Amino acid sequence: xxxxxxxxxxxxxxxxxxxxxIASVSRVLNGLGGRPDTVRKVQAAxxxxxxxxxxxxxxxxxxxxxxxxxxxxDIGNPVYVAMVRRIQAVAREAGFRLLLHSTGADxxxxxxxxxxxxxxxxxxxxxxxxxITQDHLDELRRAVAPVVxxxxxxxxxxxxxxxxxxxxxxxxxxxxxxxxxxxRIGFLNGPLDTVPxxxxxxxxxxxxxxxxxxxxxxxxxxxxxxxxxxxDAALRLLERVPDLDGLFCANDLIAVGxxxxxxxxxxxxxxxxxxxxxxxxxxxxxxxxxLTSVGLGxxxxxxxxxxxxxxxxxxxxxxxxxxxxxxxELVARESTRS
Amino acid sequence: xxxxxxxxxxxxxxxxxxxxxIASVSRVLNGLGGRPDTVRKVQAAxxxxxxxxxxxxxxxxxxxxxxxxxxxxDIGNPVYVAMVRRIQAVAREAGFRLLLHSTGADxxxxxxxxxxxxxxxxxxxxxxxxxITQDHLDELRRAVAPVVxxxxxxxxxxxxxxxxxxxxxxxxxxxxxxxxxxxRIGFLNGPLDTVPxxxxxxxxxxxxxxxxxxxxxxxxxxxxxxxxxxxDAALRLLERVPDLDGLFCANDLIAVGxxxxxxxxxxxxxxxxxxxxxxxxxxxxxxxxxLTSVGLGxxxxxxxxxxxxxxxxxxxxxxxxxxxxxxxELVARESTRS
Numbered sequence: 001x002x003x004x005x006x007x008x009x010x011x012x013x014x015x016x017x018x019x020x021x022i023a024s025v026s027r028v029l030n031g032l033g034g035r036p037d038t039v040r041k042v043q044a045a046x047x048x049x050x051x052x053x054x055x056x057x058x059x060x061x062x063x064x065x066x067x068x069x070x071x072x073x074d075i076g077n078p079v080y081v082a083m084v085r086r087i088q089a090v091a092r093e094a095g096f097r098l099l100l101h102s103t104g105a106d107x108x109x110x111x112x113x114x115x116x117x118x119x120x121x122x123x124x125x126x127x128x129x130x131x132i133t134q135d136h137l138d139e140l141r142r143a144v145a146p147v148v149x150x151x152x153x154x155x156x157x158x159x160x161x162x163x164x165x166x167x168x169x170x171x172x173x174x175x176x177x178x179x180x181x182x183x184r185i186g187f188l189n190g191p192l193d194t195v196p197x198x199x200x201x202x203x204x205x206x207x208x209x210x211x212x213x214x215x216x217x218x219x220x221x222x223x224x225x226x227x228x229x230x231x232d233a234a235l236r237l238l239e240r241v242p243d244l245d246g247l248f249c250a251n252d253l254i255a256v257g258x259x260x261x262x263x264x265x266x267x268x269x270x271x272x273x274x275x276x277x278x279x280x281x282x283x284x285x286x287x288x289x290x291l292t293s294v295g296l297g298x299x300x301x302x303x304x305x306x307x308x309x310x311x312x313x314x315x316x317x318x319x320x321x322x323x324x325x326x327x328x329e330l331v332a333r334e335s336t337r338s
Numbered sequence: 339x340x341x342x343x344x345x346x347x348x349x350x351x352x353x354x355x356x357x358x359x360i361a362s363v364s365r366v367l368n369g370l371g372g373r374p375d376t377v378r379k380v381q382a383a384x385x386x387x388x389x390x391x392x393x394x395x396x397x398x399x400x401x402x403x404x405x406x407x408x409x410x411x412d413i414g415n416p417v418y419v420a421m422v423r424r425i426q427a428v429a430r431e432a433g434f435r436l437l438l439h440s441t442g443a444d445x446x447x448x449x450x451x452x453x454x455x456x457x458x459x460x461x462x463x464x465x466x467x468x469x470i471t472q473d474h475l476d477e478l479r480r481a482v483a484p485v486v487x488x489x490x491x492x493x494x495x496x497x498x499x500x501x502x503x504x505x506x507x508x509x510x511x512x513x514x515x516x517x518x519x520x521x522r523i524g525f526l527n528g529p530l531d532t533v534p535x536x537x538x539x540x541x542x543x544x545x546x547x548x549x550x551x552x553x554x555x556x557x558x559x560x561x562x563x564x565x566x567x568x569x570d571a572a573l574r575l576l577e578r579v580p581d582l583d584g585l586f587c588a589n590d591l592i593a594v595g596x597x598x599x600x601x602x603x604x605x606x607x608x609x610x611x612x613x614x615x616x617x618x619x620x621x622x623x624x625x626x627x628x629l630t631s632v633g634l635g636x637x638x639x640x641x642x643x644x645x646x647x648x649x650x651x652x653x654x655x656x657x658x659x660x661x662x663x664x665x666x667e668l669v670a671r672e673s674t675r676s
Binding site: 043044047048075076078080081084085088097098099100101102104109112119121227256260263282283285286287288 | 381382385386413414416418419422423426435436437438439440442447450457459565594598601620621623624625626
């Protein structure tokens with residue numbers, strides 16, 4: 001960007017051209033406003049001289065801000081920490097800086113993250129919504145920059161997508177508990193109106209069917225995907241089903257709460273109740289007893305999503321959308337060891 | 339922003355004025371570039387018609403992006419999760435959206451977070467660096483938007499600042515261990531070239547002095563502020579000091595690693611070795627035995643920092659910088675209970 005006299009446009013040359021003070025130019029260019037006609041003069045002079053502020057400059061030079069973003073549900077869930085670490089590693093390697101949003105699964109926050117791509121402050125977004133509404137689909141279709149979704153997408157959405165079949169993972173958890181002889185296998189789920197909540201519920205039923213165990217609604221409790229909620233749900237379940245001998249928890253946070261509740265209720269793990277979590281987070285190694293958990297490849301999903309996004313922002317600009325999957329894996333630890 | 343004919347400037351009106359195609363305007367305004375003379379014509383027409391892309395528009399309208407940012411060291415440390423939750427609550431209440439940076443304590447990443455304030459994409463920044471270099475001080479002085487620092491700052495930096503005296507907190511941990519009769523009190527610290535590492539080291543020495551215990555360099559190990567590093571350091575310490583009966587860990591992550599190492603080495607907690615962590619994170623309630631920890635008011639520090647920033651972006655625009663402190667508090671749990 002060069003001014004008419006060949007040098008780079010500066011605050012000084014803009015002030016001269018606009019016929020206003022250097023202080024006024026500085027105020028306007030730094031976003032601090034000014035009298036409407038001053039703002040107009042400064043804008044016009046800046047444009048004529050080819051000067052634009054940084055964010056705008058980058059966008060006009062071709063959309064390169066050097067930043068990508070990841071919108072996750074909850075920064076307090078270590079499953080996202082594992083994703084962030086790998087996303088950040090891939091991003092850095094490719095020369096991108098990573099910005100994070102913790103949306104609290106709030107629909108408006110998620111939609112705003114998608115809409116804010118229009119600012120060109122970030123070149124692309126990885127998003128992992130636990131509920132996908134029509135508004136999500138509309139914003140995803142409308143997105144002005146590349147988006148990669150971690151999580152299941154309905155058919156017909158032409159976006160790069162990384163998924164894991166948590167239904168299969170949930171069935172693996174139940175099969176593992178049945179395999180060590182447990183017959184009254186409870187299930188602490190998150191909300192049923194979420195994508196993961198539904199998949200895990202189906203998998204729990206699949207697992208019971210395969211093990212020839214009867215479906216008993218008494219054995220299922222719902223709550224949030226959080227520790228305190230898991231502890232409360234476990235206490236309700238123990239109250240209702242005193243002969244509970246196995247427990248599948250829809251994520252590790254719920255399982256950590258359940259372990260605490262079981263200890264407070266005087267139940268030994270795994271002797272009285274064997275427990276399986278899901279996501280295989282760092283927490284599974286920290287609890288006592290350590291927690292058997294079904295890994296859903298969170299680090300790998302983060303890595304794949306970042307690779308897809310980086311590719312899409314470079315060489316793969318025009319390729320067809322890719323859907324890639326990772327495979328669940330059960331990691332046995334003390335909470336199911338006899 | 340209205341076009342000359344009274345309606346809002348649109349891609350269509352800009353295309354007409356610039357004498358280029360609608361597609362060209364769209365490409366330029368969306369940051370996808372174009373032929374230099376096309377870009378110039380579109381820019382000029384857009385300016386004449388009062389149209390500016392969102393980011394630019396906001397900045398020219400007075401620096402309001404509705405966003406603030408928090409740059410933390412490590413998203414994997416739950417101490418920051420507690421901060422983020424409160425920062426986000428205060429930000430939302432005040433109508434701001436929160437962006438997060440996980441810097442990995444990388445100096446360049448931290449400096450970049452400070453410099454990126456010039457983009458006006460965020461209106462202000464909360465930053466919590468564990469090392470403060472001359473470059474940090476220079477960037478802090480130069481910052482073009484309000485910055486609040488969580489952590490200790492050298493004298494003479496006129497910025498809003500939230501701090502906690504972790505030296506006092508460390509001394510409290512040692513006093514607690516001495517108070518339950520421990521005499522060989524080890525210390526697992528983070529790097530000594532960090533602000534928290536230095537403060538905790540001083541506090542450890544203070545605590546020994548107050549309890550009339552001798553200083554023995556054999557009892558101190560250094561590592562990173564992370565779980566695996568804590569486990570390794572604990573093993574080294576146990577090897578060197580077999581009669582260890584108390585252990586102060588410079589944060590809860592180190593303590594979680596130490597608990598694991600002690601269990602693997604066959605030492606009972608607290609009977610053989612009593613353990614105290616620092617930060618009083620969610621982890622302290624999850625481990626077994628549960629972990630005694632010195633709380634450094636992380637949630638409260640986040641809240642105060644956010645309140646200072648929001649105030650500075652509104653009513654408190656021109657007030658003097660404020661330095662506020664929170665007080666450490668020891669929370670006793672099973673790891674020090676006889």
